[in-house]
Amino acid sequence: MATLSGLCVLLLAALSRAVAGDNVTPVYFTDGDVLTLNVTRSDTKPIQNILWKFNGNLLAERVQNKAPLELFGTFIGRTDLSIADARLVVRNMSKADTGAYSVEINSKVHAQSYDAKWIKVLRQPEVVMRPLTCSPVSESCTLSCEADTTEAGPVTHSWKMGVNQLKVSTKDMQINKTDHVNDETITCLISNPLGEQVSAPINNPFYVAPTNNTPGIVVPILLVLCVVVVVVVVLVLWKRKLGPFKNRDATKTVSTTLSPLGGVSGTPSEEHGLTEKGVNETA
Template sequence: MKTSVGFWLLAVLLLAASSFSQAQIVKKYFEDGDTLQLSPQPVSEKITSIVWYCDEYLLAEWVKDLIELRDHISFKGRTNLNTDTGVLEIRDMTAADSGVYSVEINNQVQSQVYKIVEIEDVPQPEVKVTLLCNSTSESCKLVCEGDVNKAGPLEYFWKKDDGEWEQSGQKMEVLNNEETQRVKTFSCRMKNLVSESDSEPIDNPLYQEKTPDCGLCVTLLDAVMRSLAVLAPCWAAVCLWTKRKTLCKCRNTHS
């Protein structure tokens, strides 16, 4: 008898583990105070019973002509269940409402479950430069950091000086080349499903202030000298003509 009981207990546990492993887990995120809406998978027949669970606890229940719609535990007065579609709405969500939500329609447990996670606004990030990074390094790594434990899935963006934001990863490697050496500052942006925040710009450790190109100076000076060489005879002719005109006026006056 003991062997038989142990066998069936083991079988039940294995069946439960198999069902969970085959579940389709859908992640959904909410902010504190949000209204959450959960939809069951469509069913072909008319719905006659609905039971929603949060983890292993009963959340909302309805059975046609037998059990009036009711909610339970901490969800009391915060739910709305559509008995035609099975869609569940929960108002004023809090961190305590995080968990795994599942539904049973017409006495059939659905394979799709929801993993509900609270999400917070992203903090203001900070750009940090890895050690041993200076103007002589071949490259440097920048990291966009912040306390993002409850920020959910994140996207990262980077900006050079006052340029456009470009999506990238949390870390960015910059090579020490002529293009990078002209960049004065780097900034990063964090973005999640509900908010975004930008860092303060940091100085580029690879920045090098460029001095005027001597070759260009020589070219400009040569151009100026050539122009003067062309204009000098004209200027001399104008001066000579002006001088002669002045002398002529003087002679006419004395006459």
């Protein structure tokens, strides 16, 4: 019976460790960062005491209404602990702070823990083309996104062809003259949990500039010009055709209204009488 009880205790302990292991959250930092560790609780009971540990050693402890915050070791003077939600904040992190962070709430080990890892900030990568003799006459070329990623943590790579973001998660990528003629430039991106760095763009050896497709614009312009020319010619011809008729009408009007002497003419009889009267008076 005692053996069975001992076996049950071992099984429960192993199960607890397995559950705790499933809740280990990796977090990343670099020199000078602020590390914030939040705790997710399903228990609604008020927190009476909190104990944080770093690699199994005491880090911070606080007891509600009984003892103020107590810090230990290298965490003194740069650590805060919230009694309300058990959140731990550590400032001015360094590589020495790499390790496991666990917490006990109300004297019980919480399932959630953290694995804090120090990593380097990424530097700008460079696109390297292989072979170096890659040219428009080549069938294909290999691109490599080169950067120092030592101790940079998990690093992902992606590529941008022209303005199109490609979902490529490898350091190297192959291009060819068939599928990449429309992409003028090539850029690579690398990222880690601390941020992202983008390379300077390089020219794509397989890029083919689009031809100047002007007919689509020229044709409508030419049509409009033709219409304008036709309208102008028609107007000119119309005016020229009506010109003699307008002059003839004007001549007729003048001849019937003006006398040879520049006065106003009347009827033939009146004009004859006036002439005779003038002769008689003169005589």
